[in-house]
Amino acid sequence: MPAKDIYHDTVKNALIKDGWTITDDPLSLKVGKKDIFIDLAANKLLVAEKKDKKIAVEVKSFIGTSEIEDLKNALGQYILYEKVLRSKLSERTLYLAIRKDIFDGLFSQEIGQILLSDDYLKIIIFDPETEMITQWIN
Template structure:
C-alpha cells in the first residue's frame, strides 16, 4: 500500500466542501494484469462522485527535495497511465491531477510545463493549502 501525499487530506476535505461525496480512498484498478491505485502524489487516490459525474483525483504536492521537473515527469507519467487504465476499466470516470495553487501559479505557468499539460490534455484541480479549498478546475 502506497503512502498518502502530504496534502491528501486537504484535497479530500476540499472536495467534500465543494459538494463531492468521496467514494474511494484509494481507488483501486486492475487493468491488463496490473493492479493500480490512482496515487495521491506520494501515492493514494481519491475518487469522488457528484450527481452522475464521477472523477478520480491524483494528488501531488511538489514538495520533495527533487527538482520540480523531476516531479512533473513522474506526475505526468502517472496521469497518462491512470487515465488509460480508467478508459479501459471505468470510462465514465474523469481523472484530474491536483496541484497546490502556489505550484500552479509558478512552475505550471512556465512554457514547457504549460505546453505539456495542453499537449497531453491534463485536467487540473488547483487547491489552496491554507484555505483548504479548490480554487480552480482546469479542463
C-alpha cells in the same frame, strides 16, 4: 497499498467542501495481475444536467528537490492512470490535484503552457491553507 501524499486529506476535504461525495479512498483497479491505486474517487450530482459526474483524483505534492523531476513523475503517473481508467471505468475523468503555488509557478512558464495547450491534462488547483479548490482546468 502505497503511502498517501501529504496533501491527500487536504484535497479530500476540499472536494467535500466543493460538494463532492468521496466514493473511494483509494480507488483500486486491477490490471491483469497488477494493482493500481488512484488516490481518490468522487461523485457529484449535477442537478442542472440531471446526471452524476464521476472523477478520480491523483494528488501530487511537488516537494522533491526538482520541480521538473516531480513534474515528470506526476505526468507519467497521470498518463498511466488515465489510460487504465479509460479502459476500466470510462465514466470517470482523471484529475491531477496540485497546490496553487505550484500551478502558478510551473504552469505560468513556457513548459506549463505547452502541457496545457492540447487540453489533455486535467487539473484541480487547491489552496492547502483553506482546503479549498481554487480552479478546475478541463
